[in-house]
Amino acid sequence: MHPQDDHVSATGGWQQDTITAEIRAILRAHARLAIDAAALSDDADLYQAGLTSHASVSLMLALEDRFDVEFPERMLRRGAFASIASIRSGLTELLGAS
Amino acid sequence: MSATTSGTLLDTARHIATTVAGLHADAVDREARFPQEAMAALRAERMLSAAVPRDLGGMGATIGEIAGVCETLGRACASTAMIFAMHQINVVCLLRHRGSAAYFHEYLSHLAQHQCLIASATSELGVGGDLRRSVCAVEPDGGRVRIVKHAPVISYGEEADDVLLTARRAPDAAPADQVLVLVRKADTHLTAVGNWDTLGMRGTRSLGFRLEASALPDQVVAVPFADIASHTMLPVSHVLWSSLWLGLVSDAVGRARAFVRAEARRSPGVTPPGALRLAETVVELDTMRATVHRGLDEFERHQDDIEELSGFGFALRMNNLKVAASRMAPEIVARALGVCGVSGYRCDSPYSLGRHLRDAHSAALMISNDRVLAANASMLLLHRDE
Numbered sequence: 001m002h003p004q005d006d007h008v009s010a011t012g013g014w015q016q017d018t019i020t021a022e023i024r025a026i027l028r029a030h031a032r033l034a035i036d037a038a039a040l041s042d043d044a045d046l047y048q049a050g051l052t053s054h055a056s057v058s059l060m061l062a063l064e065d066r067f068d069v070e071f072p073e074r075m076l077r078r079g080a081f082a083s084i085a086s087i088r089s090g091l092t093e094l095l096g097a098s
Numbered sequence: 099m100s101a102t103t104s105g106t107l108l109d110t111a112r113h114i115a116t117t118v119a120g121l122h123a124d125a126v127d128r129e130a131r132f133p134q135e136a137m138a139a140l141r142a143e144r145m146l147s148a149a150v151p152r153d154l155g156g157m158g159a160t161i162g163e164i165a166g167v168c169e170t171l172g173r174a175c176a177s178t179a180m181i182f183a184m185h186q187i188n189v190v191c192l193l194r195h196r197g198s199a200a201y202f203h204e205y206l207s208h209l210a211q212h213q214c215l216i217a218s219a220t221s222e223l224g225v226g227g228d229l230r231r232s233v234c235a236v237e238p239d240g241g242r243v244r245i246v247k248h249a250p251v252i253s254y255g256e257e258a259d260d261v262l263l264t265a266r267r268a269p270d271a272a273p274a275d276q277v278l279v280l281v282r283k284a285d286t287h288l289t290a291v292g293n294w295d296t297l298g299m300r301g302t303r304s305l306g307f308r309l310e311a312s313a314l315p316d317q318v319v320a321v322p323f324a325d326i327a328s329h330t331m332l333p334v335s336h337v338l339w340s341s342l343w344l345g346l347v348s349d350a351v352g353r354a355r356a357f358v359r360a361e362a363r364r365s366p367g368v369t370p371p372g373a374l375r376l377a378e379t380v381v382e383l384d385t386m387r388a389t390v391h392r393g394l395d396e397f398e399r400h401q402d403d404i405e406e407l408s409g410f411g412f413a414l415r416m417n418n419l420k421v422a423a424s425r426m427a428p429e430i431v432a433r434a435l436g437v438c439g440v441s442g443y444r445c446d447s448p449y450s451l452g453r454h455l456r457d458a459h460s461a462a463l464m465i466s467n468d469r470v471l472a473a474n475a476s477m478l479l480l481h482r483d484e
Contacts, residue, residue, distance in 0.1 A: 035334075036274050047272075047274060047275060047322070047324060048267075048271065048272060048275045049272065050272035050273070050274065050275070051272075051274070052230065052273075052274045053230060053233070053274070053324075053473070053476075054476060056479060057476045057477065057479060060480050061479060061480065070482065071480060073409060073410065073411055073481070073482070074405070074409070075484050076230060076409060076410040076411075076477075076480055077405075077406055077408035077409050077410070078324060078325070078328070079408060
């Protein structure tokens with residue numbers, strides 16, 4: 001599915017629900033968590049779910065690729081990728097600005 | 099802290115370095131024994147609590163001042179300097195991340211009063227040298243907690259009073275979901291595994307141990323170890339280790355300088371052949387000094403800025419300090435050896451450089467440079483500044 005085909009909003013054509021679903025799909029493919037990403041709440045701590053610093057870099061790269069954004073230096077830190085909600089908030093900001 | 103007090107701390111370090119640590123350095127190295135004389139002298143001068151705030155009975159020294167002590171001790175005995183540095187790293191981790199915990203408040207005051215020495219048990223069998231993963235866990239045990247850890251290395255584990263260790267937060271926690279726990283000697287059973295017969299840093303007595311400890315839940319630092327590692331343990335380790343390597347290298351170059359001067363005195367009016375080589379060596383030493391001082395400055399400028407400390411840019415710069423300083427150290431000592439020739443090669447001459455060379459080769463291995471570079475390689479995939 002190409003979310004760009006859906007409703008165009010302030011987040012560069014991405015809807016919040018779609019962003020969340022994409023984050024979960026990317027988590028499943030790249031984060032190597034001990035828990036299935038579908039079972040994680042939006043606020044669950046990804047590091048406690050088994051995200052390592054190494055896997056977090058793969059996760060960041062996959063997110064950049066999927067959403068066609070570049071995380072600025074201020075977002076390249078642990079806290080920004082600590083939960084689905086914090087990732088979505090960062091992405092929403094970047095997509096809105098683009 | 100006033101310049102006067104700072105001067106006193108460094109003066110005390112110089113005094114201990116020249117009158118105690120330096121005198122025993124060769125014996126400590128030869129016998130691979132704990133530098134007990136130097137450590138006793140540091141305790142007598144209350145240096146083990148140098149970084150502890152004054153209101154808790156310490157000296158309130160800054161990281162820069164502690165780095166100065168590490169460099170000074172490194173000139174005399176690198177094993178002593180490394181033990182001092184590792185202890186201070188542990189103290190600083192507790193100081194910076196204890197929050198309002200009453201246990202650590204009281205512990206730091208106890209440490210200042212009794213000059214306790216803290217070892218650290220961060221490495222573990224089964225994690226392939228990765229600081230940020232643990233196998234062992236904090237296990238509930240009645241009202242207390244219990245930890246069993248197979249540590250391939252605990253420097254001065256037998257001589258330390260207390261041990262700061264990493265473990266998974268709970269038995270069901272992920273390998274990277276770690277906490278830091280301070281365990282006390284009286285509640286800890288250490289079984290030594292193997293011995294410590296190495297090329298250098300022989301006085302650190304970094305034996306392997308099976309550690310079994312019981313602790314109060316209060317002895318677990320509440321902040322995730324991930325934050326402690328990136329905000330404090332790694333950068334402070336890189337700064338303090340680099341500083342003591344700088345001291346070690348400065349002493350090696352000092353011996354080369356003394357050798358050239360002695361040559362010059364023997365044939366007045368003729369520049370000795372080693373003088374040019376010494377000049378080259380001093381270029382490298384100056385570069386190393388600038389690198390170490392810049393790293394220290396970087397940490398001191400940002401030490402209270404959580405945002406900056408959490409960023410990739412800061413982690414990359416501190417890792418660069420570690421890799422650069424650890425590469426330069428054995429290279430410069432080897433250059434100094436080139437200046438001194440056979441006199442440096444001999445183990446019984448005042449220009450002897452064997453211990454310096456062997457100690458300097460440990461630098462690349464303490465958190466292996468390959469691991470540090472792999473972390474940088476991964477961060478550089480995303481980092482765009484510079």
